[in-house]
Amino acid sequence: MRLYQKPLQFFSALLFVGGVGCGQPQPTQLEKSLLWEISGQGLTQPSYLYGTMHLTCPNQLVVPAKLQEKLANTKQLYLELDMDDPNLPIAMLQNSAQKDGSTLKTLLSPQDYAIASQFFQQNVGIPLDKVGSMKPIILIGLLYPSLLGCQPGSWEATLIQLARTRNSEVLGLETVQAQFAIFDQIPAKDQAAMVMEVVKDPAQAKQELQKLLAAYQAQDVNELYRMVAEASPTEAQFEQVLLKDRNQRWIPKIEQAAQAKPTFFAVGAGHLGGKSGVIPLLRQAGYTVKPVPLNPTSP
Numbered sequence: 001m002r003l004y005q006k007p008l009q010f011f012s013a014l015l016f017v018g019g020v021g022c023g024q025p026q027p028t029q030l031e032k033s034l035l036w037e038i039s040g041q042g043l044t045q046p047s048y049l050y051g052t053m054h055l056t057c058p059n060q061l062v063v064p065a066k067l068q069e070k071l072a073n074t075k076q077l078y079l080e081l082d083m084d085d086p087n088l089p090i091a092m093l094q095n096s097a098q099k100d101g102s103t104l105k106t107l108l109s110p111q112d113y114a115i116a117s118q119f120f121q122q123n124v125g126i127p128l129d130k131v132g133s134m135k136p137i138i139l140i141g142l143l144y145p146s147l148l149g150c151q152p153g154s155w156e157a158t159l160i161q162l163a164r165t166r167n168s169e170v171l172g173l174e175t176v177q178a179q180f181a182i183f184d185q186i187p188a189k190d191q192a193a194m195v196m197e198v199v200k201d202p203a204q205a206k207q208e209l210q211k212l213l214a215a216y217q218a219q220d221v222n223e224l225y226r227m228v229a230e231a232s233p234t235e236a237q238f239e240q241v242l243l244k245d246r247n248q249r250w251i252p253k254i255e256q257a258a259q260a261k262p263t264f265f266a267v268g269a270g271h272l273g274g275k276s277g278v279i280p281l282l283r284q285a286g287y288t289v290k291p292v293p294l295n296p297t298s299p
Helices: 006-015 065-071 088-094 112-124 134-143 142-150 155-164 177-181 190-201 202-217 221-231 235-259 278-282
Strands: 035-039 046-054 075-080 169-172 263-268 288-289
Touching: 035 065, 046 065, 046 155, 046 278, 065 155, 075 088, 075 155, 075 235, 075 288, 088 177, 112 190, 134 190, 142 263, 155 169, 155 263, 169 263, 190 202, 221 278, 235 278
Parallel strands: 046 263, 075 169, 075 263
Antiparallel strands: 035 046, 035 288
């Protein structure tokens, strides 16, 4: 059995859904919703939690009126990263390279590298030698425009724009260094193999991505968690590093921010569900977390 059964689905979950679980899905079941209200534990005003898809086609970036209303009722926006930080692009570039100096060319056979080079040139328009020193798993992200069939937009950028209109501060739950360190937990050889699985079967990669997008559009956080869990590495240490540790580190920061002022939190939708998801952890901490309907007929 291969370590990575569905590499693009795994990568999508990690970068663009944002959370990764491992092994079998947990039994925790949540209502279908991407927007959740956080109250209780002495909060004088509610805060809100929203599950994002980090990259998606612009026609799917329609901001519901209810989401705009709840965002307007808060005083600050927390994302996974402080994407309003002008130093963020430099920090991301500095942390994107393989730490051991290896490149995709040294990680693949000459035959596979030639196949990958041709694929990147045709689908990305960039010579693979120019970007081959990046962590291999990040290279899959360069394929997203061709896999999605559009130039992707960002929920985070959209939310930042809305927050700026109200002069709301934009902050982050974790640093670039912490987020990129996640990739270093996956052996470079395995990352390179994931790249090749996408390169050799882009039709399957597109199908897996469309399934994730369909679950996201349906606001089905349970299905998203299930798909992510099935696509993830099987080793228990990855579950701890990629999902549980991150969610648990976020909870004190979420509590502190919500106690200080009403806050809008937006994290990858894959972080919401499962036994160790942000919603169950907040409930365990004593908060009331309830879904906010986003459909046009909701009150």
